[in-house]
Amino acid sequence: MYASEAKSVLVFLARRTLDAEVALGLTAETFAQAWRGWGRLEPRAAEETRAWLFTIARRQLGRYLRRGRVERRALRQLGIEVPVVSDHDIAQIGEAAALASLRGALGVELASLGVEQREALRLRVVDELPYVVVAQRLGITEATARARVSRGLRALARVLDPMAKAEGRAG
Amino acid sequence: MSHEMRVLAELGDEFARLAGESGSSRRRARWRWRPLVVTLVVVVGGATVALAATGVLNVGKPVRDATAPPVPSAGNGSGRATSSRILGVRAQDPGGGLAWGMRLATTTRGLGCLEVARVQDGSVGVVGQDHAFSDDGKFHPLPVALSATSPACAPLDRRGRLFLNVNVGDVPASGVNASGLDVSGSCVPPSAHELGGAFCPGRDERNLYYGLLGPRARTLTYTGEHGAQRTLELHGPDGAYLIVTRAVEAPGSINNAISASLDPSAPITTVTYSNGLRCNFAEPLPTVHDECRLPLGYLPRPTPHYTHAQLASPVRAVARPAGRGRWKLMVSFIAHAPITNALSEYVIQLQGPHGWYGSSSATSIGAGTRITQPLPAPLPLAPGTYHGTVVFATSTTPGAPSAALAINHGTDVIVGRFTIHIR
Numbered sequence: 001m002y003a004s005e006a007k008s009v010l011v012f013l014a015r016r017t018l019d020a021e022v023a024l025g026l027t028a029e030t031f032a033q034a035w036r037g038w039g040r041l042e043p044r045a046a047e048e049t050r051a052w053l054f055t056i057a058r059r060q061l062g063r064y065l066r067r068g069r070v071e072r073r074a075l076r077q078l079g080i081e082v083p084v085v086s087d088h089d090i091a092q093i094g095e096a097a098a099l100a101s102l103r104g105a106l107g108v109e110l111a112s113l114g115v116e117q118r119e120a121l122r123l124r125v126v127d128e129l130p131y132v133v134v135a136q137r138l139g140i141t142e143a144t145a146r147a148r149v150s151r152g153l154r155a156l157a158r159v160l161d162p163m164a165k166a167e168g169r170a171g
Numbered sequence: 172m173s174h175e176m177r178v179l180a181e182l183g184d185e186f187a188r189l190a191g192e193s194g195s196s197r198r199r200a201r202w203r204w205r206p207l208v209v210t211l212v213v214v215v216g217g218a219t220v221a222l223a224a225t226g227v228l229n230v231g232k233p234v235r236d237a238t239a240p241p242v243p244s245a246g247n248g249s250g251r252a253t254s255s256r257i258l259g260v261r262a263q264d265p266g267g268g269l270a271w272g273m274r275l276a277t278t279t280r281g282l283g284c285l286e287v288a289r290v291q292d293g294s295v296g297v298v299g300q301d302h303a304f305s306d307d308g309k310f311h312p313l314p315v316a317l318s319a320t321s322p323a324c325a326p327l328d329r330r331g332r333l334f335l336n337v338n339v340g341d342v343p344a345s346g347v348n349a350s351g352l353d354v355s356g357s358c359v360p361p362s363a364h365e366l367g368g369a370f371c372p373g374r375d376e377r378n379l380y381y382g383l384l385g386p387r388a389r390t391l392t393y394t395g396e397h398g399a400q401r402t403l404e405l406h407g408p409d410g411a412y413l414i415v416t417r418a419v420e421a422p423g424s425i426n427n428a429i430s431a432s433l434d435p436s437a438p439i440t441t442v443t444y445s446n447g448l449r450c451n452f453a454e455p456l457p458t459v460h461d462e463c464r465l466p467l468g469y470l471p472r473p474t475p476h477y478t479h480a481q482l483a484s485p486v487r488a489v490a491r492p493a494g495r496g497r498w499k500l501m502v503s504f505i506a507h508a509p510i511t512n513a514l515s516e517y518v519i520q521l522q523g524p525h526g527w528y529g530s531s532s533a534t535s536i537g538a539g540t541r542i543t544q545p546l547p548a549p550l551p552l553a554p555g556t557y558h559g560t561v562v563f564a565t566s567t568t569p570g571a572p573s574a575a576l577a578i579n580h581g582t583d584v585i586v587g588r589f590t591i592h593i594r
Contacts, residue, residue: 003183078189
């Protein structure tokens, strides 16, 4: 399942978080949770198994958007190391998920948000600045910057979500 | 496992390893989990015992700097390769374990920066606890290079020495206290309530008070637990001190904030010097003895003085529509005065409908360079006429880099003015 679905899950999450590193963390935790639940899963058709996997991924995404942090509970329990992401990896994931065009589309939608979320999202998502720089630019703590970005992404879910179904079917 | 993306391939290898350990059958896998978990508990518990007995932790993977590498000519600059040194000062942690220590580095833009973390074998680092590094109990060395976002930096004085006092609140006992470091699993203080989730337990939060008071400082007195006055000898030629308390024991709350200044502040009450001078910082600032206004031995760096005539340049400003009533502003001028360190910069200011918009060069510039600089974000400007200025700003506050300057600071030199018309 990992071999066939890992990239789809990663792309799915990258297009909703617009952050390659976060997406990889969520992907890892998704498969770690899937690993734990696999033993309790009754034999199913491949399509159903896939839907189950994406349900876990969506749940992880929801937690991330609420909390601004990537859950790592299952990863810790299993002792799994998430690879460190290099600039090359970020570019590769961005290309696979076509983040550049998505960022362009979002630039327009950002205008619909409140000024605080918009500025945080613009700096993080469009300008691709590290959270610490976003925090400095906005004069807030890094924690607050993360929270504003995740809330902003949640607010933009209506833009991001229509693509989810298409990706869930693809690949 | 083959995968076109390296990170997915490596992650796949982790799961493949797991599959190899736990077998392929469902029943067998479920039963093999329990010994694995028990083994981990024993190993971590064993590591804790080893720490208590020997004070030495296994070394884990180094902490990664998650931010872009520092640029030698911009911002704080980059750390000078030979300048980084671990100072001799140490502080015990209230919960035991590795001591805390301090690293000093100077930068290419004339600043000195302090980093505080746990210390082992002459390295500063983070302990895998409080959710950092999945609680692996290991010592993870900090990056050798200074982070671009190191928050505790100030200009060196005329003799190239750093004088600085830093307070940081609610730091996890793991030692994670620099925001640019990649320790994303680390717990957060409850004061960062926006996040929810993995809060650090109160017993694992620390307040850090540290700094350098210079070669002539001898002792420091501070208000400790239950209001008790404690005095400590300052360390080495830098006059270094490092105080670590449980966050709940500190007088007042720092609330997850960091402050850095030339003058000591609470909980520090008194500093004594080699000439017998005794400075009391518990008093309101206006009543502080004149000789205590600056640390003894501190020599401010000379600041450049220019006149408007020397720096005057035509300023060209172009506004281009960015959609939805926003405008991108590009400002161009000649920088007649060079920028050689972090104490000076060119600042572009625009009086908008809701206040000032500003942008600073924050980078080193050669004399006579044409600067073309955008304001950082598209501005929401209604049709009308707007006025702006370009100023050369220099820090005149001892110890404060120019970034701390307020707009329209009295010592700014106006380079030129510009007007834009939005239709």
